[in-house]
Amino acid sequence: MDRDETTVTVVGGGVHGVHLAIRLLEAELLEADRLRIVEPDGLLGGFRRKCAQCGTDELRSPYVHHVSPDPFSLRNFARRRGRVDELVPSDVGSDRPTVSLFFDHAAWVCERYDLESTVVRAAATDIEAVGDHLVVETTAGPLSTEWCVLAVGHGRSYAVPEWAETLPPEAPVCHVWDPAFDPDAVGETESVGIVGGGITAAQLAPTLAQPGREPTMFARSPFRVESLEAGTDWMHFGGVVDELHGLPSASRERARAVVEARYDGAMPPHVFARLRRALERDRLSLERTEIEVATEAGGTVVVTCRDGTARCLDRLVCATGFDSPYDGSLLRRIRAESRLATGYRGAPVLDDETLRWRRRDGSPSRLFVTGVAAQQVLGPFARNVIGARRAGDLVVAALGSALERDRSPKPR
Structure with missing residues (x-):
């Protein structure tokens, strides 16, 4: 793949990164050869490892929460393969999938979109703005891209006694x-x-x-x-999220609201x-x-x-959880060397409607943020699969408009 022809680079190949990449391809905003996913563990490798490390055999979330754009894709996948018994009854809402069913379905979806061809097996170490492009520094060398989606989770920011x-x-x-x-x-x-x-x-x-x-x-x-993980009203991204957005961006007040809700x-x-x-x-x-x-x-x-x-x-x-979602090595490096705006405890200042990271002068950058680092916009479900789906809605809409502007003829 020619590094000068990448339109979007997704940093992180977990649930958020995979879902966002699929949403971009599904919306036909770009072809697979104009997309990269930077992930040292491969597609969903980190999530798969974590499930094995703590012995997770069933997911907590319902079967409509997965990496495919079609909410009923996993259920239909199970029916066609005679694996309905791997949809486990839940006391709230839809049945839940086993881990095995979730990953088998995810692999099938990734194969449909040829997502493996987009993967760069490397770790991102920095992201810098260079003119109207971004340069993603990785352990495999620099990658030039027009736009970037940061979907890295907590990284290795673990909480320890x-x-x-x-x-x-x-x-x-x-x-x-x-x-x-x-x-x-x-x-x-x-x-x-x-x-x-x-x-x-x-x-x-x-x-x-x-x-x-x-x-x-x-x-x-x-x-x-x-x-x-939180009240169901947060899953609808309606009134409670609007109230969250009424608080100052990347603020102590927003952080407290999310902590109290989760x-x-x-x-x-x-x-x-x-x-x-x-x-x-x-x-x-x-x-x-x-x-x-x-x-x-x-x-x-x-x-x-x-x-x-x-x-x-x-x-x-x-088994003491994670530390701050803003203390991973990549986010620390970006904060230290860029003109991007940050707030309380290093939280990125994001646009509430697009998830674009704002610069210190208030203008939107070419870097989108999803996952737990976007919790002050998406709320307490930001890190979950449903948070990835909501982020997909916002990023696809914003990036679609931005790409249309980029490709439209410039006035002479």
């Missing part, structure tokens, strides 16, 4: 989202601790609770069970039921306390808890 930051590198402590963590590689007789009481910890703990191994879950707060860490009923079964069958121990000190000791880790108890563990896995 303070005590974990002081441990030496050889300590057997990791974060569940570390690329090297593999639950299948945990020894059958290892004593394993899991830190956290949210949805990820609740999925990981029963996954590790195999015969001969009894993990210990350290959860300081009561479990919270919610079917969805049920962070809450687990859906099917996850809680699996966790409870593991506890009732004594395959898993639960400690209602908080680790205060951890010390590496000859290939093990000794933890001392707030309640005065201590344990020696072969391995400790932190």
Whole structure:
């Protein structure tokens, strides 16, 4: 592919990046040879890995939330292949797909649009404006593009307890989202601790609770069970989102509104039921306390808890979520070296109608932002599949108008 002929570069090949790329092709705004997706893990590779790392076997969202523009594509895919039994009943709305069905459908959709041909297996390290183009710096070299869609998620901005930051590198402590963590590689007789009481910890703990191994879950707060990640009114992107937009862009007030609306860490009923079964069958121990000190000791880790108890563990896995969505290395680099406007805690100042990142002078740049970094525009479902679908609506409309202007004859 000629690097000088790219119209749109999508940075990130997760659900958001894949859906946005498909929407652009479906709308016939460009051909596949004018599109790139920059993603070191390949299409949906990072999402697939995360599902495996915490033991996700069913998705929380309904079957109408997936990468295809047609909301009923996944359901029809399941029917045609005799896999309707992989649509699991839900207590709110439509049935939910298994992870296997979701990824098989996604692969089929990507093949229909020849999306693999657009992938650059590299990591983006910076994005710079050069004249009327953007240059995306990657580990495979620079890529020139007319427009860019930034769909990178949290990156590796993980939340870890303070005590974990002081441990030496050889300590057997990791974060569940570390690329090297593999639950299948945990020894059958290892004593394993899991830190956290949210949805990820609740999925990981029963996954590790195999015969001969009894993990210990350290959860300081009561479990919270919610079917969805926020109230259903946020899923319609109507009045509550309009109220959000009434607050100053990229502000502390918007950040607070999103945090208060999102049920962070809450687990859906099917996850809680699996966790409870593991506890009732004594395959898993639960400690209602908080680790205060951890010390590496000859290939093990000794933890001392707030309640005065201590344990020696072969391995400790932190399932403690993500840090700020604006602290990934790419976003930090863009902020430091560009004329783009930022607000509270480094949040990008985005146009509410288009998701275009504004420059400091208020003009819109050629960079769109989607995913969790756009949560101050899209609300608490920004990071979810439905957030990708809403972002697709905004980006396709805005980019369609912009491309039409770019291609129209200029007056002499």
